Every structure is written in structure tokens, then in C-alpha cells.
Amino acid sequence: MIGRRSFGKALGVAAGAAAAGPAGPWSAPAAAAAPAAGPAPGAHRAFPRIKQIRAGVLDVGYAELGPAHGPVVICLHGWPYDIHSYVDVAPLLAGQGYRVIVPYLRGHGTTRFLSARTVRNAQQSAIAMDVVALMDVLKIGKAVLAGFDWGSRTADIVAALRPERCKALVSVSGYLVTSLAANEKPLAPKAELAWWYQYYFATERGRLALEDKALRHDLARLVWDTVSPTWDFDDATFERTAAAFDNPDYAAVVIHNYRWRLGLADGERRYDALEERLATRPVIPVPTVTLDAERDPFTAPGDGASYRDRFTGPYEHRTLPGIGHNVPQEAPAAFARAVTDADRL
DSSP: OOOSGGGTTOSOOOOSOOOOOOOOSSOHHHHHOTTOOOSOTTOOOOOSOOEEEEETTEEEEEEEESOTTSOEEEEEOOTTOOGGGGTTHHHHHHTTTOEEEEEOOTTSTTOEESOTTSOOOOOHHHHHHHHHHHHHHTTOOOEEEEESTHHHHHHHHHHHHOGGGEEEEEEETSOOOOOTTGGGSOOOHHHHHTTHHHHHHTSHHHHHHHHSHHHHHHHHHHHHHHHOTTOOOOHHHHHHHHGGGGSTTHHHHHHHHHHHHTTSSOOOGGGHHHHHHHTTOOOBOSOEEEEEETTOTTOOSSTTGGGGGGBOSSEEEEEETTOOSOHHHHSHHHHHHHHHHHHHO
């Protein structure tokens, strides 16, 4: 899930209609409807075969759609989700000529660590450098980066620290770079309530629950139901993603991510310099479209005002009425359009 401090001071959600972007390549009905849903229940898309490639410390599993020499879009998922958050977005973008790469993050799906000795680290800069390593091995010089939840944070960091590798950015919930210092300070009690799982994962009980297949399945389902209150997904949709949680490193990666954010787990020294830069809240200079989901309990009030100053390049902000946390899967047409619009800014 998204970083604790980005929740701001309230549980309230941003209201308002989605910003109307410039005319794009979508059919008029699909492009105009900001809360565009995915396919009808029962229309379960599948990615083509999952590819594997060694990149950095990982053997990365990823889906790929679109022409091999098209402009590249890398779509990044969050927790507790997987690549299928983009199962409807990817064909839309591929149909517009993009080469779409959708990797499993470390600890998810078919992505594996190359060595048993590698620390199962999930601090923010480590995950971001996984993306850079993947781009390097695939010989992708520059790509549009698009993400939500962990994926937003990861895309934000690459755009901030390696802007020469990021052609444009789509970031759900805006600027999600974690501040460890800010995370030491308590929020209002009502705001803290939404972060129950972070405190759960800080305990041994939480770790054991995440290692238990049945309990982690039900925990993830509870999170889906809670943070996407208007999304009428069916059991098959959830089970397709839940299979990605059977990765042998899933529990270790998720637990480390949330404990690191709360200052309860150490990172690795190799990332210290990057984390020092991130602690300064570096600006993001690349063309950006930010998306706020109206029904996401983590959407901060203010219609993006709380993070507007972090984006210094060409910029648009949109609020999606009636949409919850898993924006690309709940509103694939709106998300895909944000990608093409960001690419033209």
C-alpha cells in the first residue's frame, strides 16, 4: 500500500470531476468516462506467456505486449496486487503502438532472487533500482513509467533520481517518496486507523500470518474489499492475482518493506547514498500526470495540492470519481489515457 505520510492529516477523499485531457486516440465514450471500468465480470483476460530475464540481483518475470520497437511503457504494480492490475491497460496501450512491459516486483509472481544469500530487502531505493536494472538488460534507454501504490513510489524515485531514463510519468496518489523522518511522527488517530496492516506486520503475529497461505490470502482479500469499495470484482479476478503471493520470498519482502518504512528494519548500505538523496524530497522534472482516486481511503484531500510543488516539468492532475485504490484495474481506459497524455506533454 502507499506510504503512511502521504495519507496526510485526514481520511477524507478528494472530490471533483476528472480533469479532461486533450483529445487522444481512444474512442469517445471510453476516453470521456473517467471511471471507465474494466471488462464485464467473467471476461478474464490473460497475459501471453510470462518472460524471464536476469537483471541485477533478480530473475525478473514480466509480461510484454505491443510492437518490439515501439516506445516503451513500464507499468508497476503495488501491494497486495500483481501484474494483472494492468491486464486491461496493457492491450489498450499496445493497440496504440507502445511496447508495454509489466514486471513482477521482487517477491511476487515468477520474479526470484538469483542468490539465496541476497538480503530480502524491499526498501524503496532497492525496488527502484530493480527497474533501472531491468531497463539496462532489456536495452531500454528511456521509458514512460506508470504505477500505483508501490509502483507509484518506484516510478517516482526513478523519475527523481534517474530522470534521463524516464520519458514521462503517471503516478497514482502523486508524490510517494517515503520520508523515514516524517514516518516517526504520529498522525491523528482516525488517520492511523487505515494503516492497521503496517502495525500488524511490525509484529511477529503479522509475519506469521503473511507466511501462512490461507491467512495471507484472506488478508489481501480484506484489503481489496476495503480500499476499493466500489469495485465489483469477482472471485476469479482476485484468485488470479493471489497466485502471485505464493512466491517463496513474498512474506519476507512485504514484511521488510513495511518495517523499513517505520524504522524497524535496516536497509542495505549499498543504497545509503540514494536514500540520502530521497530524504531531501527531490523534485521530479519529467512530464507527469498524477491521478487521485476519489474512493481510495489513502487519497489525500486538496486535489493534489499537497504534492504539486514536487513536480517541476509539464504537469496535469486528474481526480477519478467513484474509483478506489487499484486504479489501473478499476479504470483501465482512464489510466491508459493518462499514459498517452503524459507522453505528449
